[in-house]
Amino acid sequence: MAQYPLGWLLVLLFASPIVLWLTSLAFAMRVFTPKTYKTNLRSPDLAREMILKMVAYKYRQLKRAHLALLIGFLLLMVNLVVYLGWVPKA
Numbered sequence: 001m002a003q004y005p006l007g008w009l010l011v012l013l014f015a016s017p018i019v020l021w022l023t024s025l026a027f028a029m030r031v032f033t034p035k036t037y038k039t040n041l042r043s044p045d046l047a048r049e050m051i052l053k054m055v056a057y058k059y060r061q062l063k064r065a066h067l068a069l070l071i072g073f074l075l076l077m078v079n080l081v082v083y084l085g086w087v088p089k090a
Contacts, residue, residue, distance in 0.1 A: 014079055020072030027065035031058045 039050035 010082075013075070013082065017072040017076040017079065020068045020075065024065045024068035024072065027061045027068060030061045031065070 037050055037054055040046045
């Protein structure tokens, strides 16, 4: 570790895409995991309100998953540049 003063920083940099992809997967799983919602089906207004809340929640989770996935790919590109151009060769 004495050779690489930024050793832990490189480990964090190289592991960050995987962590972000797993985060993205966790957000996506929150969308597709079945969940029961309690609503009054005899009241169209309450049913519509519940469906709109459910859709808004799922949309937010998918947007978060998408953002984490994109940031992970951007960090992968940074990792490639750092690895190929900056990390000392053995």
